[in-house]
Amino acid sequence: MAPIIARLLSKSRPYLVPGKLLVKELWFEVPLNHSQPNTKTIKLFARSAIKYEKPIIEPSPKEDSQRPYLVYLQGGPGFGNPAPQDSPLSKYMLDRGYELLLLDYRGTGYSCPVSAGTLQLVGGPQEQADYLKLFRADTIVKDLEAVRLCLTEDLPPEKKRWSIFGQSFGGMTAMTYLSFAPEGLREAFITGGLASLDKGPAEVYQSTYRRCIDRNKAYYKKFPEDVGVVKWVAGKIQELGGQKGVPLPAGGFLTVRNLLSLGINFGGDGGLDRVHNLIVKMKADLDQFNLFTRATLNSFEQDLGFDVAPIYALLHEPCWMYGPGFASNWAADRVGQSLEEYRWLREDWTLGSLGDRPLYFIGEMVPRFHFDTRSELVKLKETADILAAFDQWPSLYDIERLGKNEVPVYAAAYNDMYVDSDLAxxxxxxxxxxxxxxxxxxxHGAVRTNPDEVFKALLSLRDDTID
Structure with missing residues (x-):
């Protein structure tokens, strides 16, 4: 007998949430390693949602009322799905006749989440690294296919395929799906996720660092006084924190390098203002008390999700490793250190060497210093080093097959600091x-901040004609 690829463990009774959504909670069991299906298994969590309708005449139980599935592929890697009532897809796609499925990827949300504590159960750094090698898009697609086959087993042929909607890293996962299991797909939507198919993190960073430099210039043009203020705050961090940094409430440390990681906000709507407001808050503390208040340190700590979603840092560069034969080797550091604007990534850098030049923030890059200063990541530094040195990553894309793709694909590409528009x-x-x-x-996050424009454009691509 063939092994069970995925098994539905439980399905809750439907319950109603605001927005007229009828929601179910589902738990699945899948192999940790799909090439060894009879060994260890893990659990995956999902919620499904449909528009709740109370017809005047209830349909016969014999009628097939199952809507075709639309699966949301979340960004990251590392973050679980929102509740259905908080997803823009509920508002814009359920009226189109879909049943929305929000499946937390393995390692995220409620699906065997990765943390320093849960990884300790796996073993030492080498065992943890080997475990995490099974948490990239290639394995996520196998999970998705296993769940699809499980959920649609008794459905008619026209409902066995499903649609996918991938945002950011979810778009990269969608392209992996199109490469290796297109037979399971009816259509694919991709927003902010048309990443390079054959460029590793070092090549990608050559582009995204340039985009980040442009956003820094926009920041300092909008807030020219921050050229001096950011450097002053950086100097105070060094004065107050010494070599180690200023202690953070959850156990990590605020350093100059961590301060300059706030530039990840520059890639989203309102990101320039978000960073400026935190700089103003920090300066206000220093002006009045010559220290950082707990509220300010907590605001800084909560701005980046490394401690609550360490898989983002651990797999950020590996998620760009499109195939075997080379290692990432901390590409964010190597590329950044070669750029004059990011001299602060070099070991011999000093604040005084800047002169009149501004301090430039980094974007979504994950340099190694995070594993020295973040309370959760410190425990995983050896594991991260092993992943950075690994050079036998499985292929993520089949470019030849994508060139013969027959699945309808509708994509949105933006003024994007994270996924370079030229590469897209x-x-x-x-x-x-x-x-x-x-x-x-x-x-990049327009699917959440400007959904009217994004969904109008995507659905027009799907439903209208181009002559």
């Missing part, structure tokens, strides 16, 4: 049949 165009040219809405007026 190159990727789009390599996917047969893709339709792309491109704009420089929206940012």
């Amino acid at each position: 165009r190159e990727t789009a040219r390599r996917i047969q049949g893709i339709k792309v809405f491109e704009t420089n007026m929206l940012f």
